[in-house]
Amino acid sequence: MTVEPTPLGAPTLELRGITKRFGALTANDHIDLEVRAGEIHCLLGENGAGKSTLMNVLYGLYRAEEGEILLDGEPQSFAGPGDAMRAGIGMVHQHFMLIPVFTVAENVLLGHERELGGLSGARQKVREISQRFGFHVDPDARIEDLPVGVQQRVEIIKALSQDAKVLVFDEPTAVLTPQETDELMAIMQQLRDEGTAIVFITHKLREVRAIADRITVIRLGKVVGQASPESSTTELASMMVGRAVELTVQKNPPVLTDNALVVSNLTVLDALGQKVVNDVSFTVRGGEVLCIAGVQGNGQTELTEAILGLQHRVTGSIDLNGNELIGDSVREVLDAGVGFVPEDRKVDGLVGDFSIAENLMLDRYSGAPFVRAGTVDREERDRFAAEKLESFDIRAQGIETPVGTLSGGNQQKVVLARELGRPLALFVASQPTRGLDVGSIEFVHSQIIATRDAGIPVIVVSTELDEVVGLADRIAVMYRGGIVGIVPADTSRDTLGLMMAGERVAGAPNPEPSKGAVA
């Protein structure tokens, strides 16, 4: 279908001059935005641009310092989300606002017990809305037992059960497979055609171009302008980032070396005895990047943690150049030459209150070159830190700056500088660019490729298909703890998407060495 010019009428929703500060940080700086009924309005911006903050102001979760909100021309003042909801604003939050131990119907009922007429009314409502959109959602299923894709539908049902006329989707596709993303877009289009005003927040250009009727780009808390849905990806990217950006990962064909990580029949159990990693086998050779794709929570985290020695109920074999890693302590694994970028740098990668210099030597507190006779050689440490600050382009006042105060991109550079600072035999990076700005993403990617070109086996776990396709020499797709298949990097997105949903796709070869997949 063609993008019809939106039926011009008064905007349903108008935000005027919204300003929101967190301490010294101005997350929203006089933002104007208008959304009309029957349009999908994309709010495009990098991580940290202030999109979620703006929407939380709209939803009454945050109070703006300045600015006003108008609905159908009427100024509104929302004391809390309750007011916003009553005014007809619904929101599908980036981090789902569902109570995991409640059922679907209970989540829909919560806060609207009277209007919905109790639990049976809520069940009825869930069925009605599911019917309308072709969802298959059981009103009595517990949220924590549902896959994320279905949980998101529950969020949508929640919003629709309140007859929202403005519906905000905050980064809804981050947790979805490509096919689920397509389904979501179809839902948004159906809602638009029924006359809902939709705000769609994302930083993924592909999606914006696919579905937007209008686009507003924000950068560093300010509106930088409107863009047409016909703009090219490059145009949108440079608007979003503020400079021309390189969207391709530059790399040469892999030159394989004899270094190898051979994982065979690896199974990891969680505390409940569930196989979070289920009989996984693969090989990574020096000089190649094996990307592990999949929707979040399908065992990727546990797999990387097992390699590092952080998981305890592990069977099978993890062989790095002839050295069995299972049973080794983390210390021994690191000494064997494993570099590791954890998926949550703030929790597992860094000590926020420590300085950059201290964080850079966290892995080498037990001996030369930084520790002599039990005391830290500060001169040596500071020399090393200053050198890394320079070579990794870490933007900070100095090596004494606490890493907690750095931006995400600079924090990740500290992690990389430390992990790549040792002689490596294997490099494992989990979600290495999550939440980073485009500049930092480029930097991280170039470091990963440089590591690969140095002849080191590299494993990258990523839920972003763009990143997987850009970095990988081969792609392993994980689903429910098993590897669905290992495929070449030029496999189509559709195929990868199906594999991410657990389908073994014709044409996708079986994972080598031979077994390792789950039925």
Place this chain on the structure above:
Amino acid sequence: MTTQQPTAAQPHAETTQQPTAAQPHAETIELERAVVKHWKAPVSYAVLTLVALVLFVVASRDGSTTLRLASVGDFVALPDAVLPVRATGIVVVVLLAALTAVSTWLVATVRKQGFWLPLAFGVLFVVAFLVWAGADKMIPIPGLLFATVGLSVPLIFGAMGGVISERAGVVNIAIEAQLLSGAFSGAVIASSTGSAVLGILGAMLAGVLVSMVLAVFAIRYFVEQVIVGVVLNVLVVGLTNFLYSSVLTANPALNSPDRLPRIPIPGIETIPIIGPALFEHTVIVYAMFIIVPVIAWGLFKTTWGLRLRAIGEHPLAADTVGIKVNRLRFWNVALAGAVAGLGGAYFTLDTTGAFNREMTAGLGYIALAAVIFGQWHPLKATAAALLFGFASALQQTLGAIGSPVPSEFMLMLPYVITLLAVAGFIGQSRAPAASGKPYIKQ
């Protein structure tokens, strides 16, 4: 990122397909499970069976034990059960060994251990112990059960206060303080006004006041809740001790409340064994019979319960649907205080008839333990409290008839039994996710 052409380059055409075309997503996530065998239960049973063997067979005693089942006023008088000590010991040990074998078999064949197994094991063990300890003596079973209920009452009220508060997201270590202040003000108010009803209301009010201090510090000022609770416990002990020695000892009239009358419930009170155990109590106990199921029903079937559990699990999510999290927490913590305070009144208006320093003797902490062992569920917490009450009653009964076990050991009995039961029973126990975490709004 990559320049690879997006597959959705002609997007609208591609994405307008009806979502119904997609495969159903109604399934839930079930990961394959590894066969993990937990040998904890059979091993514990085996150890206990060995203990039973040594105690009830090897170290058996001569004679027989009379278990009195009847009490005055029963509509049918049950005969006494006279059990020979040695034979009972042997039979029970054989049965215990059989249960151990069953449990071993269940684990070996990866089957579920039912609820009945530990229950049967426990009952058998206790019967054998009673018979062994009471050799040549008479043990009044109705009395034992009556004492069980009585000793459980404050625990159950305290546990209900704990359940409500923690389900709402505020850790309630201050149950001890709520009980003690309830006991104190119950005594004083009932004595000075001459009205037991006012005494009960006063006790609830005292519990509420303690709760409100907890709530203000925890909810308004984000102080670590465990610390506030502990401080309140110490504070109330100090305060009541001070008032007791400086005011009550000088004015005994302030500490001599009329005790609540026992009101036997006509008809059912004459049922053998359970009649006297359950239906010859004061209004406080009857109130408990009502409050426990009401809380259980309210928590899982009403709007109040839905919202209460929501703010204790995921306050931000509750906020996003317009629930005033902190206000709701405050009032529910206050309610928890009222319930626990009522339990406090039991000490002075039902059992003792006067306030005494530190008369709650740490039962608030046992109530807290019951909350956790009862997995934050009102009925299970009640069961845990009853177990402790039973163990205490057993200790008292055996102490009275003169047991072969040194009394110091007997005093440990309630705690040991609670500990063992917990180690054996406890399954997946999960606290309300946001319990203890203050909700801070931007």
